Amino acid sequence: MMKTPIYDFLTEYKNKNSTRFHMPGHKGRGLGESGSIAAFDITEITGADFLFSASDKGIISESEKVASQLFNSALTVYSTEGSTLAIKTMLFLAVKGKKHKILAARNVHKSFINACALIDINVDWLYPEETLTSVCTMRLSASELEKALTSYKKDKLPDAVYITTPDYLGNMLDVKGLSDVCRKYDIPLLVDNAHGAYLNFLKNNMHPLALGADMCCDSAHKTLPCLTGGAYLHISYKAKDEFKIRANVKEAMQIFATTSPSYLILGSLDLCNKIFSNKEYINRLDKTCKRVKQLKSAIKSIGFDVIESRNTEPLKLVLLTGRLCTSGKEILRALEKHNIYCEYADISAVVLMISPDNNEDDFNALLCALNDIKETITNTPVSERIEDENIYIQAAEKKMSIRDALFSKSESIPIDNAMGKICASPVSICPPCIPMVISGEVFDGNNIKLLKKYSIFSVDVVQYP
Ligand SMILES: Cc1ncc(COP(=O)(O)O)c(C=O)c1O
Structure with a gap:
């Protein structure tokens, strides 16, 4: 008998009916009408268009134009290979015919490094002063960026500045301030907004495009009701004209992409447009943000620390476990015993990603579990609990590209x-x-x-x- 371990795992997980606080944003719910999704899995049959063709009249271009309107971009193109593909594409566009040099805050995702290796980009790294919180976070300020850019001779300025915001712990940078600095030096600001697609649909739009980024990628699948792999590459109205040509962007993207983009993913990106043009979802998103605020207070009153500031994105719930002298991984495992699965944990934090497709039952399950877990921690002798060592990423000597x-x-x-x-x-x-x-x-x-x-x-x- 042929083994089907992946399908078996997925089926088992589906049947457990777990509370899902991890990607993707659809949480196993909230994606189109019921029925076999396989029926939608097609290839480039007549009429199905081709993701990387420049055709302006096909169904994909048509759908991308709707997305572009929703994100208020000059151009939006779909990726079925996540932000990973969008990052390669935007870096290629930014350095093509130029110096192949990028100035970047050091907390980049691995896909950025792989793109630099493939495209042969040299990176000058920024290590902002206030970095010592986690490997995930670099709090780059506009003044630090300005200081870095003034240190270059005019003809040696980088081709682009690259930042990651929100980061994995939900910290957001001052994109408006950073983009003003970039504009002063006539350098495009590229943003890895993999975690922030939904920011566009908040009442107070916090999406990087709205705040001045020239190009950015969004992993639709991370926070929106979209299938895994669905992502956008957006080009701003403010970007240079050379970046706004659909045929050029498509041409750049196809260099790195599969020639078999998934229509399931394209279909789910298309469905997202319908969902966001409906006020009901936008209201639900707003309500969910408010509900998460309450949830954070309730969790704090149980005795957990949570990351919360005006620079924190509203739908990430990050529990800090240091004060409880227990590790994030320990809490993650304890939550799993309550059939609650989280996005990520390390020594000192647990990350839960919430979307409008989470519901009151999910939130109640979480609060009940955390109450139980806190009891257990309180009853554990201090000598058995762990201490976090204060050590984070610092500049290392560079000997090769x-x-x-x-x-x-x-x-x-x-x-x-x-x-x-x-x-x-x-x-x-x-x-x-x-x-x-x-x-x-x-x-x-x-x-x-x-x-x-x-x-x-x-x-x-x-x-x-
Ligand atoms: C900050 C960041 N950028 C980029 C990516 C890559 O995104 P994708 O999985 O959509 O390719 C990730 C994935 O986790 C990420 O966390």
């Missing part, structure tokens, strides 16, 4: 032998897939300690001839 290091002959070695060696493959845990050491950087005391903290005990290093 990302591309040269990644394409070099390499070998896997134990982390204890890595001191002074050059990193070949970027090292990260996934999620959040933020490389703690990047191809071309040298392993040193700090990054080795950091990797061990995340239980990474072997690394890929450049092998000398």
